[in-house]
Amino acid sequence: MKVFEKAPAKINLSLDVLSKREDGYHEVEMVMTMVDLADRLEMQELSRDTIIISSQAGYIPLDEKNLAFQAARLIKERYDVRRGVYIHLDKKIPVAAGLAGGSSDAAATLRGLNRLWELNISNQELMELGAQLGSDVPFCVQGGTALASGRGERLEPLPSPPQCWVILAKPPINVSTGEVYGKLKVSEIQNHPSIPAMVHSIRTGRFDLMCRSLGNVLEEVTLDLFPEVRQLRQSMERLGADGVLMSGSGPTVFGLVSKYSKAAKIYNGLRGFCKEVYAVRLLI
Template sequence: MPALDVLAYAKLNLSLDVLEKRPDGYHEMRMVMQTVDLCDRLRLETGTGKPLSMRSNLGFLPADGRNLAAAAALRLAEDTGADWGGLSITLDKSIPVCAGLAGGSADAAAVLRGLNHLAGLHLPPERLEEIGTKVGSDVPYCVRGGTALAEGRGEVLTDLPPLPSCHVVLCKPAFSVPTPELFARLDGVRIRRRPDTAGLLSALAAGDLAGVARRMYNVFEDALPPRRAAEIQRLKTELIQQGALGACMSGTGSAVFGLFDSEGAARRALAALSQLCPTCFLARPVEKLV
């Protein structure tokens, strides 16, 4: 049976701005996204002669079309007429769930890239991104990866100069914030600050890591419940005190990350933050995937 191992990379929001509400009920977004090498691993096997099956190392994850990895395989087959002759997906998750790191979308994107190769479909990246929009808003970006400006619902992508070489310390607190709840809260609060997206883009163009880090911001931090906001701020403050050039929450949270220009400082910060938040990772930026 043909088989392929693929990696699904986490994403960070270097900035996240939510603009007006659209007629379709979604919000207009403007985000600068970055892929990092924290990743899930998937094994795809075709020709099993059985209906699609999925299993993972986390027993609470759905193993059917509610899982974005399985949904991506089903959507790819529907849109292309491909017949896998039976498909098995095995998922080994390392990206924390419900963290704002697009773990589910990254898995879906990895399935699209992997099956495109394994089945010899030869679909161009743009077609995979188009199919990805039908699976989830972050999936097109996760197909592409690298450093990109994401607009619309997140599916309108513009490649950006790569984030300068750096080290990332990621922390996932013990709580999660449901995305619909946070969008609802955002509609009812006064946003104190907007990301300086134009300045961030200029810093990327100049290869200015410190300039990027200074301009990172996520408007969802303004919409967090007070207790959660305090916990996020505590982690951001600790990252800065440990030498991060800047710190930010990713997506709708609750993961927080800091950018470091020194591996030694990043490792020391990782040790310190692990005392406050047991789920911490050291990561590096990843360039464009397709």
């Protein structure tokens, strides 16, 4: 028996950091949603008790450093599963890009193995398991659009945002989330995004307000560390995106666009100097 799971990328429409927690994490408040750029996972039971991962991408680890591997090991240990699994990971989401590709792979692995091994684990339990693997994994298990708080694991589902095109562009650099958070001085943040305004724009279907309410307090840290991210952001604004923001800790920058003609113009304009550019829709 084989099972197949889709692992979509996420973007942060709004990301605020409120404080540094005693456990080393940061207290955050975020609005996250998913886009139609996805990895695909194929899972097949093995006769021997082992975890094997393969991928067409030559740049990702295929051992315990891989979050999908960690998810498979966690579910085996927690539910005492003495069976093995072969996971093939068809990688489409850029790595270390602020799009939660690894977290989404882990979430898809949890969902897929729950079906493959007929474990009947509730969605809530899967999300709690996912929180042990990373702050974005519970959201990726749940999917959709959500207001996240705590370190990202407390989720309040939201309606789908107003439908639009999303142009994603990743410069040829990798950004460490830990480094960006490490350089963030919470007490010196001057412009906190309005999370209530973003939530209101989604609940009322206001695309214009959603674009005006975009905000990410990590952006300035990453833009200072990597000038090419700032240049990419400025290029997307100059080409006419309705709203522009960096996702997560970066370096991917996204632009929200209401009309396909404008999306095509921005996509073609960025492709001239940025290799990894995608034009996708929001997942609704």
